[in-house]
Amino acid sequence: MSGVRAHDPALTALGLTLPGFVERNKVIASLPSLGLITLAALTPEHHDISYYEIEDYREGGRLPQSLDIVALSTFSAQVFEAYKVAERFRSMGTQVVMGGLHVSVCPDEALLHCDSVVIGEGEPLWGEVLRDCEKGSLKQVYRTALPFDLADAPIPRFDLLDANRYNRLTVQTSRGCPWRCDFCASSYLIAPKYKTKPVEKVVEEIRAIKRIWNNPFIELADDNSFVDRAYSRRLLKALALERIRWFTETDISIGEDPELLDLLAESGCQQVLIGLESPRRKSLEGVEMQANWKAGKVKGYKRSIQAIQSRGITVNGCFVLGLDGDSPEVFEDVLRFSRESSLYEVQVTVLTPFPGTPLYARLKKERRILREGAWDRCTLFDLNFKPLGMTESYFRRQFVNLVRLLYSKEETEKRRRRYRKMRVEETRRAQ
Numbered sequence: 001m002s003g004v005r006a007h008d009p010a011l012t013a014l015g016l017t018l019p020g021f022v023e024r025n026k027v028i029a030s031l032p033s034l035g036l037i038t039l040a041a042l043t044p045e046h047h048d049i050s051y052y053e054i055e056d057y058r059e060g061g062r063l064p065q066s067l068d069i070v071a072l073s074t075f076s077a078q079v080f081e082a083y084k085v086a087e088r089f090r091s092m093g094t095q096v097v098m099g100g101l102h103v104s105v106c107p108d109e110a111l112l113h114c115d116s117v118v119i120g121e122g123e124p125l126w127g128e129v130l131r132d133c134e135k136g137s138l139k140q141v142y143r144t145a146l147p148f149d150l151a152d153a154p155i156p157r158f159d160l161l162d163a164n165r166y167n168r169l170t171v172q173t174s175r176g177c178p179w180r181c182d183f184c185a186s187s188y189l190i191a192p193k194y195k196t197k198p199v200e201k202v203v204e205e206i207r208a209i210k211r212i213w214n215n216p217f218i219e220l221a222d223d224n225s226f227v228d229r230a231y232s233r234r235l236l237k238a239l240a241l242e243r244i245r246w247f248t249e250t251d252i253s254i255g256e257d258p259e260l261l262d263l264l265a266e267s268g269c270q271q272v273l274i275g276l277e278s279p280r281r282k283s284l285e286g287v288e289m290q291a292n293w294k295a296g297k298v299k300g301y302k303r304s305i306q307a308i309q310s311r312g313i314t315v316n317g318c319f320v321l322g323l324d325g326d327s328p329e330v331f332e333d334v335l336r337f338s339r340e341s342s343l344y345e346v347q348v349t350v351l352t353p354f355p356g357t358p359l360y361a362r363l364k365k366e367r368r369i370l371r372e373g374a375w376d377r378c379t380l381f382d383l384n385f386k387p388l389g390m391t392e393s394y395f396r397r398q399f400v401n402l403v404r405l406l407y408s409k410e411e412t413e414k415r416r417r418r419y420r421k422m423r424v425e426e427t428r429r430a431q
């Protein structure tokens with residue numbers, strides 16, 4: 001299930017008109033489920049498999065018939081739609097198993113709508129699910145305490161995908177992240193220990209993609225790439241030989257590692273998305289719960305962005321609005337930072353209490369969740385908690401204003417111009 005769907009009417013209206021935002025929506029909506037095509041690769045040959053996008057069945061179109069089992073993957077934002085699809089399949093007598101981040105933390109909720117839930121990483125359990133399905137004795141819950149070794153990862157079945165449908169494909173090089181940001185709902189929920197996939201495997205996956213697509217654009221589906229610097233250097237050298245263009249998510253510390261940045265530039269990396277979260281130290285206090293890591297980094301943000309972008313790699317700086325340390329001026333602060341830092345791309349999102357996160361537990365305890373269990377509000381654009389230091393209506397108004405400004409044609413062009421100017425100056429300096 002793919003695609004952004006904000007519910008806030010003011011934002012939805014803007015989304016239809018703003019060029020920067022529409023562009024981004026198109027990019028975001030266009031990725032297949034890596035989790036499912038990975039499990040497809042672990043499915044024995046005597047089974048026939050097909051891959052479907054729920055998007056095609058949203059309006060109640062005829063579902064694929066005569067299937068023995070349906071494996072559904074979804075994030076929180078679309079989980080209610082996924083449940084509806086699960087129920088429609090079940091009413092046709094098709095067994096439905098669900099997995100992924102959301103149902104791993106809400107298995108009881110999911111079991112109201114499907115036959116079986118897989119908690120955590122799917123690879124160690126998928127074979128058992130299929131064997132039980134063949135015997136007609138599917139269990140309600142599958143879970144394992146054994147962490148999955150990415151050295152055993154299969155090559156995802158990219159060949160099952162309709163190539164024309166996507167503008168890029170994902171490859172995962174690592175799972176987990178050493179940092180513990182209280183709002184993070186990424187794979188540490190299912191793979192708590194940081195781990196990497198052998199470089200040779202990553203290269204094999206990229207070659208599998210190249211067999212289907214000429215000149216592919218690849219997105220790494222990592223929580224935080226380049227955490228292990230020795231591994232990253234090997235990875236980047238290998239990627240450089242593959243001659244691909246690619247994108248990933250990482251943390252700001254790469255800006256302090258010139259050798260890594262040189263390798264990154266040579267490897268074909270086009271853009272890195274970095275969770276800066278806030279330009280304000282006060283807002284970042286306590287967000288990373290182990291070492292207050294993000295608050296410690298904010299002073300060097302601009303320098304690091306400059307170091308990365310000077311290599312021709314654009315930075316997509318992501319900001320979270322609604323942090324407890326935010327005051328009413330935070331919206332202006334983000335706008336100012338975006339202008340002063342020459343960030344090529346900016347993403348602003350609303351702090352979101354995803355299920356299973358420390359943030360959710362805390363806000364619930366503080367009775368600040370507006371609508372409990374409203375997972376369809378987990379879009380990153382819909383406010384579902386009471387912010388501190390400002391009213392909900394002030395927050396919503398200011399957020400919409402910020403979106404309107406940041407993604408306006410004028411501001412988007414100014415960002416591009418600032419970036420180009422910075423690149424020209426860098427090139428002159430280097431000569």
Ligand code: B12
Pocket residue numbers: 001002003004005027028029030031032033034035036038039070071072073074075076077078079097098099100101102118120121122123126170172184185186187190220221222223224354355378379380381
């Ligand atoms: C790629 C990606 C996307 C792609 C998704 C493509 C797709 N169709 O899957 C796109 C760009 C479309 C996307 C969109 C969004 N995303 Co996104 N995305 C990611 C990202 C970077 C990687 C996900 C990934 O591929 N992981 C690798 C695969 C192998 O792992 P996996 O899916 O978890 O699958 C494993 C297990 O969970 C399990 N499993 C999964 N499904 C199933 C099913 C069965 C039957 C079984 C047995 C097992 C199983 O087995 C798999 C192998 O172990 C993550 C961040 C992250 N690092 O996790 C965010 C992340 C998943 N996204 C997130 C969000 C919030 C969104 C958006 C709401 C953002 C937005 N406003 O647009 C939308 C929502 C889309 C939706 N459909 O609801 C959150 C989700 C949090 C949550 N609880 O919902 C994450 C965690 C980022 C974050 N920290 O906020 N996203």
